[in-house]
Amino acid sequence: MSVFEVSRDGDIDNRFNGERLNEQDRQGFRGQLLWMPNERFSARLIGDYALQDESAVLAASHLSSMTRQRAAFVGYQPLPASPFARRVEQNDGNRLQTLQRGLTLQLDNYLDNDLTLTSLSGYRDWSYDSRHDADSMPLSVARSAVQLDHHQFSQELRLAQSLGERFDYVLGVYYLQQRLQRDVDVAFGRDAAAFFLGDQKQVTDRGITPGMVPPSLLQGAEQHFRGGQDSDTQAVFGQFTWRPTERLAITPGLRYSRERKRGEITRRVSGLAPLGADLVSQLGGKRLRDIALGGAYARSNRVAENNLSGQLAVSYQLSEALVGYARWSRGYKAGGINLEVTGDAIAPVFDAERATAVEVGIKSLWWDERASLDVAIYQTDVDDYQALSNSEPADELSPPLRDSLINVGKVRLRGIEADGRLQLTSQIGWRLGLALSDARYRSFDNAPCPPESDGVSCDLSGKQLFNAPRWSLSTGIDYRRPLVSGLELFGAIDYAWRSGYYGVLERGEGSYQSAYGLTDLRLGVGRSDQGWAVELWARNLFDQDYASAFYATLGSGDYGALPGTPRSVGVSLRGRY
Structure with missing residues (x-):
């Protein structure tokens, strides 16, 4: 059994009340029982069981x-849009x-003739509950609450057999049921x-002040979105490996x-007060409500697909080390x-994604x-x-359509990756990984536009894919180093670097992450034979600013970043029972 607890103080200052936000508080465990009669x-x-209870906040x-x-x-004068100032x-x-909770039962029955029958039964559920200041300002504009509940059950049966040294195979069936x-x-x-x-010309040109706008136009109103999805997946699969010679394997x-x-x-609106007889209510109250709240909405859809996929792999032992x-x-x-809720720019359903991949490589050993x-x-x-889309709003008053998936026509990912290891001495080892990736939209002439362009449809064909750095x-x-009584001293220094990339599909201003590198240090002592260790660590040693994710927020053209972890120092205790 393994147990973990992660705790970290907040690293974002809420200037409104002095609280520290973005702390971490996570606990969980994983255990297993083995019976061999x-x-x-x-x-x-x-x-396994995992609980997370913390405040997550985006900085503009x-x-x-x-x-x-x-x-x-x-x-109100907003704070400068500077996520790495770490203040809101x-x-x-x-x-x-x-x-999150999960339970898996694996049964292995070893039959005659090297035949193995395996059953894998699994259940998992996941619940998500968030409360957020939707306007991200010290104003009472909007607040949101999101609840997600996901349950799934899976069953897999596999039959595997080795027929001598030349041939082995796996056959199986799979079933997955999910409810969200x-x-x-x-x-x-x-x-x-x-x-x-506040930005409507018909309001500002008439000399209307905030005090003349009745709060009851929207105050107390609530939108209620209810939705869900049931899905069933059935599959049959098979794979075999044939070794016509000792060096050649075909799979x-x-x-x-x-x-x-x-x-x-469905969408339902509640809590609306009657429109008043004042100028603002009569001038644009109904239109404001229609755009900001919308009306009753209901939609149901079905998707049915069948697919045949496969692979062909060939490996050849060129030498003992290659x-x-x-x-x-x-x-x-x-x-x-x-x-x-979808509009003209977003379809209610999205199609299956199909990928054709080719890979050629070598694996080699050197110097004994x-x-x-x-x-x-x-x-x-x-x-x-x-791809996740943040499309243009239907009107200047309404927020962008968020969290909707669309289909990009064609995407191509190609590149080269190299991974190496060198044991410099019996105590010191060096690792290196380098990747060059050319990930581009090959055909995407109806893409969402950056909000600042004022366009409805843009051509991103040939552009770099979002969240895809060219170099890594x-x-x-x-x-x-071995110590006395079976103890071992260990340590490491790690460095990771990524080139720049956009963090959202539409490449809006404020969603670009410049190149950055992170350095981590570790030093500890433990006993590997007993599975315990005490480790001191420092992450992001040089306090590099970077964003771990970008999101569209309240209005069209507004973006928030989830700042990456600043320099932090801590201790980890690991044990195995």
């Missing part, structure tokens, strides 16, 4: 002129809780009406899968249903296995690539 049968039960990386004008209208001003609490329930509530506050009208494989999905989403291989595969990711070098060249062509480098030095 005889040499021909074994049963392994594996369980870009604010549009529209948001700044709206904030100025209600008398928010009057509503932010909380994130997740709970999604509940989202958005509540509007006293500043919402004035804020959303073909096929998989046939059947996907069925059913999803639905292996060459080539692999071709045809992959598949099922389509699905968007559980958001003191060094190794693996090199691979690959290319993957993807049709109907699935990782290297490190490991040190191990």
Whole structure:
């Protein structure tokens, strides 16, 4: 059994009330039981549990002129959009809780003639509960609550056999059932009406002030989104390896899968007060409500797909220390249903993604296995690539459509990767990994535009794929030295570097991550034979600024970044029971 607990103080300052946000508080365990009544049968039960209860907050990386004008209208000056200053001003609490539980039962029955029958039964559930200040300002514009509940059960049966040294095979069937329930509530506050009208010409030209805008136009109103998806997956698969000679191995494989999905989403609005007889209510109150809140909405969809995918791999032992291989595969990711309110720019369903990949490489050992070098060249062509979209809003008052998946026409990923290891002495080892990746949209002429372009559809064909740095480098030095009584001193220094990339599909201003590198240090002592260790560590030693993710936020053109962990020092205790 293994147990973990992670605790870290917050690293973002909430200037509104002095709280420290973005702390970490995580606990969990993983354990297993093995029963072997005889040499021909074994049963392994594996369980895990993980709890997360912390505040996760985005810091603004870009604010549009529209948001700044709206904030100025209600008398608020936003903080500069600088996520690495690690400061926000928010009057509503932010909380994130997740709970994950899993149970797996593996049964192995060893039959005659080297035949093995394996059963894998698994259950997993995951719940997510978040409360967020949706406007990310010390204003009562909007707050949101999101609840997700996911349950799944899977069953796999495999039959494996080795027929001498020349041939072995695996045959199997697979079943997966999933259920997702999604509940989202958005509540509007006293500043919402004035804020959303703050950049409207018909308001500013008439000399209307925030005090003339009735808060009741939106205050107390709530949007309730309810949705869910049921999915069933069945598959049969088979793979065999044929060794016509001692050096040559040929491995073909096929998989046939059947996907069925059913999803639905509804929107309901509550808490609206009657429109007043004042100028603002009569001038644009109904339109404001229609755009900011929308009306009743309901949609249900079904997806049914069948797919045949496969692979062919060939490897050849060129010498005792050198292996060459080539692999071709045809992959598949099922389509699905968007559980958001969709408009003209986003389809309610998205198609399956299909990828054709080719890889050629070598694996080699040198200097009496003191060094190794693996090199691979690959290319993957993807049709109907699935990507998360933040599309343009239907109107200047409404937020962008978020969290919706669309299909990109064609994407190509190709590059070269090299991984090496060198044992410098009996105590010191060096690692190096280098990757050059050319990931591009080959055909994407109807892509969402960056918000600042004021366009509806843009051509991103030939552009770099988002979240795909061109260069990646990782290297490190490991040190191990035996001590007395079976103890061992160990340490490492690690460095990882990535070139620049956009963090969102539409490449909006404020979503670009420049090149950065991170350095980590570790030093500890332990006993590997007993599975325990005490380790001191320092992460992001030189306090490099970087974002781990970018997201579109309240208004069109607004982006928030999740700042990466700053320099931190801590201690880890590891044990095995």
